[in-house]
Amino acid sequence: MALISPSRRLRRTPFSDGVEAAGVKGYTVYNHMLLPTVFHSVEEDYRHLKEAVQVWDVACERQVELRGPDAARLMQMLTPRDLRGMLPGQCFYVPIVDETGGMLNDPVAVKLAEDRWWISIADSDLLLWVKGIAYGYRLDVLIDEPDVSPLAVQGPKSDDLMARVFGDAVRDIRFFRFGWFEFQGRSHVVARSGYSKQGGFEIYVDGTDAGMPLWNALMEAGRDLDVRAGCPNLIERIEGGLLSYGNDMDRTNTPHECGLGRFCNTATAIGCVGRDALLRVATDGPVRQIRAIEIEGPVPGCDRFWPLMDGDKRVGRVTSAANSPDFGTGVAIGMVRMTHWDAGTELRVDTPDGPRAARVREAFWI
Amino acid sequence: MALISPSRRLRRTPFSDGVEAAGVKGYTVYNHMLLPTVFHSVEEDYRHLKEAVQVWDVACERQVELRGPDAARLMQMLTPRDLRGMLPGQCFYVPIVDETGGMLNDPVAVKLAEDRWWISIADSDLLLWVKGIAYGYRLDVLIDEPDVSPLAVQGPKSDDLMARVFGDAVRDIRFFRFGWFEFQGRSHVVARSGYSKQGGFEIYVDGTDAGMPLWNALMEAGRDLDVRAGCPNLIERIEGGLLSYGNDMDRTNTPHECGLGRFCNTATAIGCVGRDALLRVATDGPVRQIRAIEIEGPVPGCDRFWPLMDGDKRVGRVTSAANSPDFGTGVAIGMVRMTHWDAGTELRVDTPDGPRAARVREAFWI
Numbered sequence: 001m002a003l004i005s006p007s008r009r010l011r012r013t014p015f016s017d018g019v020e021a022a023g024v025k026g027y028t029v030y031n032h033m034l035l036p037t038v039f040h041s042v043e044e045d046y047r048h049l050k051e052a053v054q055v056w057d058v059a060c061e062r063q064v065e066l067r068g069p070d071a072a073r074l075m076q077m078l079t080p081r082d083l084r085g086m087l088p089g090q091c092f093y094v095p096i097v098d099e100t101g102g103m104l105n106d107p108v109a110v111k112l113a114e115d116r117w118w119i120s121i122a123d124s125d126l127l128l129w130v131k132g133i134a135y136g137y138r139l140d141v142l143i144d145e146p147d148v149s150p151l152a153v154q155g156p157k158s159d160d161l162m163a164r165v166f167g168d169a170v171r172d173i174r175f176f177r178f179g180w181f182e183f184q185g186r187s188h189v190v191a192r193s194g195y196s197k198q199g200g201f202e203i204y205v206d207g208t209d210a211g212m213p214l215w216n217a218l219m220e221a222g223r224d225l226d227v228r229a230g231c232p233n234l235i236e237r238i239e240g241g242l243l244s245y246g247n248d249m250d251r252t253n254t255p256h257e258c259g260l261g262r263f264c265n266t267a268t269a270i271g272c273v274g275r276d277a278l279l280r281v282a283t284d285g286p287v288r289q290i291r292a293i294e295i296e297g298p299v300p301g302c303d304r305f306w307p308l309m310d311g312d313k314r315v316g317r318v319t320s321a322a323n324s325p326d327f328g329t330g331v332a333i334g335m336v337r338m339t340h341w342d343a344g345t346e347l348r349v350d351t352p353d354g355p356r357a358a359r360v361r362e363a364f365w366i
Numbered sequence: 367m368a369l370i371s372p373s374r375r376l377r378r379t380p381f382s383d384g385v386e387a388a389g390v391k392g393y394t395v396y397n398h399m400l401l402p403t404v405f406h407s408v409e410e411d412y413r414h415l416k417e418a419v420q421v422w423d424v425a426c427e428r429q430v431e432l433r434g435p436d437a438a439r440l441m442q443m444l445t446p447r448d449l450r451g452m453l454p455g456q457c458f459y460v461p462i463v464d465e466t467g468g469m470l471n472d473p474v475a476v477k478l479a480e481d482r483w484w485i486s487i488a489d490s491d492l493l494l495w496v497k498g499i500a501y502g503y504r505l506d507v508l509i510d511e512p513d514v515s516p517l518a519v520q521g522p523k524s525d526d527l528m529a530r531v532f533g534d535a536v537r538d539i540r541f542f543r544f545g546w547f548e549f550q551g552r553s554h555v556v557a558r559s560g561y562s563k564q565g566g567f568e569i570y571v572d573g574t575d576a577g578m579p580l581w582n583a584l585m586e587a588g589r590d591l592d593v594r595a596g597c598p599n600l601i602e603r604i605e606g607g608l609l610s611y612g613n614d615m616d617r618t619n620t621p622h623e624c625g626l627g628r629f630c631n632t633a634t635a636i637g638c639v640g641r642d643a644l645l646r647v648a649t650d651g652p653v654r655q656i657r658a659i660e661i662e663g664p665v666p667g668c669d670r671f672w673p674l675m676d677g678d679k680r681v682g683r684v685t686s687a688a689n690s691p692d693f694g695t696g697v698a699i700g701m702v703r704m705t706h707w708d709a710g711t712e713l714r715v716d717t718p719d720g721p722r723a724a725r726v727r728e729a730f731w732i
Contacts, residue, residue, distance in 0.1 A: 001371070002369070002391055002392055003367045003368070003370065003391060003392045003393070004368060005367070005393065005394045005403035005404065006367065006669035007610075007613055007669055008612070008613045008668060008669060008670055008671065008685050009394070009489060009610060010395065012670055024368055025369060026368055026369045026370065026371045027368050027369070028370065028371045028373060028375070028376065029376065032490075032612060037371035098501075099497075099501050124398075124494065125494055128490065128491055128492065128495035128498065129495070131498065132494065132495045132497065132498015132501070133498045133501065135464075135498070135639065136499055136502010244375060245375075246375030247373055247375045273501065302373070303373055303374060303378060304374060304378055305374065319374050320373075320374070
């Protein structure tokens with residue numbers, strides 16, 4: 001692996017000082033911002049995440065804020081998920097599609113009020129798409145990236161840690177709901193959500209200057225809980241089937257190919273830009289779809305498509321892979337053609353280190 | 367510095383195998399793609415760039431292709447530069463602005479034909495803005511990212527190296543013009559352009575599979591010219607005043623603030639989305655502008671805004687900085703308020719390593 005060269009373009013976050021002090025060893029870049037990838041080792045971070053509690057700098061989940069009389073209309077234009085029943089205080093995972101039904105992002109929409117939304121984005125400049133659509137349709141809406149930076153608290157001891165800093169009321173936040181909670185006189189959105197299957201919260205930290213005081217308070221309050229700086233963990237997220245935009249899907253994929261059909265209500269999502277393009281695939285289903293793939297390990301790091309083969313025939317590709325300590329196998333996410341996507345189908349995956357036996361699974365590991 | 371974690375999301379390029387074989391030591395991420403930053407050392411790469419010839423993997427300069435009857439209309443909507451006089455075969459540096467006149471990108475537009483353009487982009491997902499505008503205005507135009515990856519040949523011996531591979535006709539290409547040149551039976555756009563002041567070309571390599579054969583041919587043909595793998599060089603580009611989108615400017619800046627007023631014809635750029643917003647600043651001028659800043663060295667790496675101070679008063683900020691061997695000083699790019707932007711103004715810059723004396727220059731170093 002090579003080093004990452006610092007520059008202003010790879011934006012630091014309100015928590016970067018804390019991340020560095022905790023001895024971050026690796027980064028990726030996400031929304032033009034630094035995202036830590038490893039502190040001790042990916043395996044050690046994984047073990048700790050499953051047993052204790054971690055604080056994650058996920059400021060790179062930037063917000064696209066929609067504000068104004070046309071905010072709700074615009075939000076529905078962006079996604080085939082029917083948002084009519086969504087209430088302020090709720091978070092919805094929303095596939096965002098272009099006019100062809102291709103995925104532009106897979107963010108979490110946060111409904112702050114009828115006329116105010118945050119879109120907590122994955123790795124693409126969704127702001128540009130949203131601004132372009134709003135301008136083209138002359139909508140009455142303000143669109144901007146506010147100074148709001150998510151900090152995640154993840155792991156089985158998350159509730160205990162959060163209660164110490166924000167009070168016991170945080171325990172009552174239901175999954176994908178949020179409330180406003182005070183810290184040092186400022187109010188922050190706190191949601192029960194996060195990019196792991198170990199439970200936890202995301203604090204939408206309001207204001208760069210509030211970042212390090214909160215980081216430090218969480219570290220201090222959780223000392224006896226063995227709190228550590230952490231980050232989204234490659235192994236755990238694959239085991240849990242958490243997709244990564246840009247890795248597991250991109251603009252060439254429909255939500256249905258990504259297994260996100262349950263988040264689409266294409267028939268009733270009136271106004272959605274990609275609605276017409278998606279109606280047929282919403283009814284008939286896709287011809288390829290994301291699957292959990294078990295691979296005979298050990299597998300190398302996956303930094304490119306690995307072809308999934310049935311003999312000489314290419315039937316799909318692996319896009320994320322890791323070696324799972326808990327399941328004692330290579331765990332992977334791949335896109336597989338309909339002809340070969342049934343659970344139990346035996347395939348071969350061609351990795352840069354050579355071919356490996358692979359098997360399509362019924363479900364992810366958790 | 368920390369390591370960069372590989373993943374499919376940080377896309378490899380058609381030339382990555384060559385880059386790795388040449389011993390790349392550092393990367394940045396640009397348009398979700400790996401961009402090498404250093405091979406030997408930034409200083410050694412700099413010296414070699416100025417004396418010999420380098421081959422650069424700049425595949426991360428992705429193309430946004432516009433094709434169809436409304437392509438030219440759409441292209442003019444994107445920029446305040448008047449494109450009416452532009453001919454096929456020309457390249458134009460075009461500030462791209464949003465409806466407020468804020469910079470979204472500073473690409474090179476390549477006019478392939480009246481109804482076919484490439485926009486060779488800096489680091490933002492401009493495709494999403496262009497698609498959004500085209501959809502909102504119901505334009506008859508296809509917009510996509512083709513499988514075209516620029517490979518730059520830069521340095522004083524560029525003409526000699528290119529002539530050996532593409533024939534002597536490449537010597538006749540004028541600055542910011544291009545022609546079609548064959549390599550192994552396939553035709554590629556070759557332009558006299560590039561992100562250095564040392565002269566050279568950019569080959570818009572058509573097709574991933576054509577990448578490594580061309581890379582290898584250039585390396586082979588240039589052996590006695592001391593050809594090496596290289597990359598945009600931080601020191602050289604600051605000396606030459608080559609701006610970097612995301613470092614030196616972003617969506618909060620107008621082209622005029624970036625000193626790009628000479629590329630704007632706001633009055634006659636009919637149809638440009640940001641025209642109304644820019645008319646006044648185009649006439650009156652901006653209240654802050656990019657300047658070359660000389661800093662008493664040595665300076666640390668610049669990965670955040672460095673405040674430019676006049677006593678207690680903040681009058682600007684530095685966004686890129688390096689230590690120049692040739693000029694024996696810290697060289698920097700900064701944005702300075704009108705009250706303090708005159709050449710010779712003495713300022714202080716607050717770096718993370720402490721304050722440094724700084725001086726506004728009349729022009730960049732080259």
